Amino acid sequence: MTAHVPALLVVLPLLAAVLVPLLALRSVPLAQLIAMLSVGGVILGAGLALRRVLIHGTWHYALGGWAPPWGIEYVIDPLAAGMALLISSMALPALLYAGPVVAAWSAGQVGAFYSLFLLLVTGLLGMVVTGDVFNLYVFLEISSLAAYALLATGGIRAVVATFRYLLIGTIAATFYLLGVGYLYAITGTLNMADLTAQLATLHTSSAFVVAVAFLAIGLAIKAALFPLHAWLPDVYTYAPAPVSGFIAAVMAKVSVYALLRLLVFVLRAEGAAGQALLLLHWAAVVAVLAGALLALAQQDLRRMLAYSSVGQMATIVLGITLGTPAALLGALLHMLNHAVMKGCLFLALGGVQWRTGQVQLADFVGMGQRMPLTMAAFGVAAASMIGLPPTAGFFSKWYLLTGALEAQDWLAVLVLVGSSVLSLIYFFRVLEVAYFRQPGVQALQRELPWRMLTPMVVLATLVVLLGVWNQVIVTQVLQYALPHGVAWPRT
Amino acid sequence: MGMLSLGALHYWLVACLLLIGLHSMLAQRNLLKKLMAMNIMQVAVIVFFIALAAKTGGTVPIDTPSIKQVDAYINPLPHALMLTAIVVGVSTTGVALALLIRLYRRYGTLEEPEVLAQLMESA
Numbered sequence: 001m002t003a004h005v006p007a008l009l010v011v012l013p014l015l016a017a018v019l020v021p022l023l024a025l026r027s028v029p030l031a032q033l034i035a036m037l038s039v040g041g042v043i044l045g046a047g048l049a050l051r052r053v054l055i056h057g058t059w060h061y062a063l064g065g066w067a068p069p070w071g072i073e074y075v076i077d078p079l080a081a082g083m084a085l086l087i088s089s090m091a092l093p094a095l096l097y098a099g100p101v102v103a104a105w106s107a108g109q110v111g112a113f114y115s116l117f118l119l120l121v122t123g124l125l126g127m128v129v130t131g132d133v134f135n136l137y138v139f140l141e142i143s144s145l146a147a148y149a150l151l152a153t154g155g156i157r158a159v160v161a162t163f164r165y166l167l168i169g170t171i172a173a174t175f176y177l178l179g180v181g182y183l184y185a186i187t188g189t190l191n192m193a194d195l196t197a198q199l200a201t202l203h204t205s206s207a208f209v210v211a212v213a214f215l216a217i218g219l220a221i222k223a224a225l226f227p228l229h230a231w232l233p234d235v236y237t238y239a240p241a242p243v244s245g246f247i248a249a250v251m252a253k254v255s256v257y258a259l260l261r262l263l264v265f266v267l268r269a270e271g272a273a274g275q276a277l278l279l280l281h282w283a284a285v286v287a288v289l290a291g292a293l294l295a296l297a298q299q300d301l302r303r304m305l306a307y308s309s310v311g312q313m314a315t316i317v318l319g320i321t322l323g324t325p326a327a328l329l330g331a332l333l334h335m336l337n338h339a340v341m342k343g344c345l346f347l348a349l350g351g352v353q354w355r356t357g358q359v360q361l362a363d364f365v366g367m368g369q370r371m372p373l374t375m376a377a378f379g380v381a382a383a384s385m386i387g388l389p390p391t392a393g394f395f396s397k398w399y400l401l402t403g404a405l406e407a408q409d410w411l412a413v414l415v416l417v418g419s420s421v422l423s424l425i426y427f428f429r430v431l432e433v434a435y436f437r438q439p440g441v442q443a444l445q446r447e448l449p450w451r452m453l454t455p456m457v458v459l460a461t462l463v464v465l466l467g468v469w470n471q472v473i474v475t476q477v478l479q480y481a482l483p484h485g486v487a488w489p490r491t
Numbered sequence: 492m493g494m495l496s497l498g499a500l501h502y503w504l505v506a507c508l509l510l511i512g513l514h515s516m517l518a519q520r521n522l523l524k525k526l527m528a529m530n531i532m533q534v535a536v537i538v539f540f541i542a543l544a545a546k547t548g549g550t551v552p553i554d555t556p557s558i559k560q561v562d563a564y565i566n567p568l569p570h571a572l573m574l575t576a577i578v579v580g581v582s583t584t585g586v587a588l589a590l591l592i593r594l595y596r597r598y599g600t601l602e603e604p605e606v607l608a609q610l611m612e613s614a
Contacts, residue, residue: 141582141583145583156593159590159593163522163591163594170533171516174533177536178536184543185543
């Protein structure tokens with residue numbers, strides 16, 4: 001059984017996605033339980049896989065017994081296993097949280113919702129474990145299609161936002177597919193390891209430049225890298241809370257993972273791939289500040305969190321493109337930390353909206369008394385976003401800053417510090433209104449049901465624990481996930 | 492004329508098709524026309540892959556005992572890939588049409604400026 005863990009990571013949620021809508025017609029609680037159990041199984045499998053690859057090295061799994069490079073191969077290294085663990089670990093709290101949100105829906109609707117959620121998880125997991133560039137495209141589209149349907153459940157504004165996202169997302173996926181076509185035309189292979197070998201002598205061809213351009217632009221759109229971020233704010237703002245909590249936590253990060261995997265691990269930052277990394281670096285420098293400034297300008301807190309995500313995704317890309325060991329560790333640690341804290345923030349904010357209908361900054365007066373636990377979770381995650389020790393956010397920013405200093409990139413140092421100051425302002429603003437302004441009338445305390453409260457309290461605790469354990473995570477796991485023997489271009 | 496030789500003509504046509512699709516997705520005001528433009532863009536990529544696999548004098552990729560050399564067969568992989576891409580395209584169009592039906596039922600129009608104007612009014 002353990003020999004097939006790589007395939008089971010994808011097959012388990014896929015099977016559950018088929019079963020759940022049928023079960024929901026019989027019993028909704030049973031369907032919800034099965035959905036959560038399947039994700040729990042994936043967490044276990046990803047944990048086992050991570051443990052194994054840390055001890056024995058990269059795990060190659062030929063799907064259906066077809067030998068690579070002809071067949072599709074799943075390749076699990078510490079980076080892929082870590083991402084799979086992160087995706088499944090963020091899906092479980094979101095699924096638990098969804099219970100009360102969908103309580104008023106019909107059994108058919110609940111079944112479809114959980115089924116789509118599991119398909120989204122399937123697609124994202126497939127993207128991180130696959131060792132085949134076309135297979136990655138298929139999983140990218142599976143996750144995107146499931147995400148479009150899920151996002152559109154948030155009302156008519158969500159439908160408008162989702163339709164736009166669908167068009168832009170399809171442009172992104174089509175560009176990616178074209179890039180794959182060019183790579184295939186040059187090398188005649190779709191297997192990532194084989195591509196690396198074939199391209200060693202072919203990366204000077206002009207078709208390679210076109211391939212890299214299409215791949216990088218496609219994935220940068222999906223990763224919402226400013227100025228290609230326009231789809232993101234509306235989509236995150238109008239989606240239902242469990243969906244935005246999960247998607248904001250991991251979906252764009254999986255596209256950043258794909259960028260890292262292709263440009264650095266597969267194309268080895270050679271030729272045009274190195275140039276693409278340089279261009280992404282400049283885009284990220286601008287995006288870090290632009291995201292933070294746009295977040296500062298928002299009164300709708302969902303939109304503030306969305307723009308903050310634009311800035312934070314750019315921070316991760318900045319770490320990757322700086323390329324020094326500390327910056328790469330910072331980028332990977334920030335992927336983990338940002339997923340947990342942004343997931344927590346969206347779930348907490350969604351809870352406030354679910355209970356009170358309020359999302360505007362001005363309406364948060366006295367919220368610290370009305371929903372003490374929810375706001376406490378929000379406060380802890382916000383402290384981590386600002387980068388206060390001992391929360392997780394402090395340590396990833398520390399590594400990123402160290403990396404920028406190592407690279408002697410003073411502009412990167414400046415924007416990293418600047419965006420931290422800006423996030424201090426826009427998050428402190430919320431805490432100030434929620435805790436220190438006295439409401440006109442004494443509002444009643446009314447907390448969320450336990451199924452919504454537990455996930456955000458767990459995530460808030462995790463924000464602190466990840467901070468305390470940061471050294472263990474870096475020395476025991478993340479440093480084995482770094483690429484080796486790749487030289488980043490500097491000019 | 493090296494770049495524009497007849498042998499590469501179909502690639503230029505694919506590029507035109509791709510640009511027509513991309514341009515119309517941005518320029519069209521009607522949401523359904525945007526969706527149709529998206530399909531044109533996807534078709535361009537499908538033609539691109541199929542053109543990659545074209546071979547003069549190649550036979551169908553079925554193992555025939557009398558033909559030993561690999562070169563005599565057409566490469567079936569791009570076709571198989573594009574079957575998947577077509578399925579993806581159909582699914583995307585299906586989801587998009589479902590979204591458009593919801594929009595039309597609510598607003599009675601698919602003209603983007605009118606939909607946005609009604610959204611602004613309700614805010």
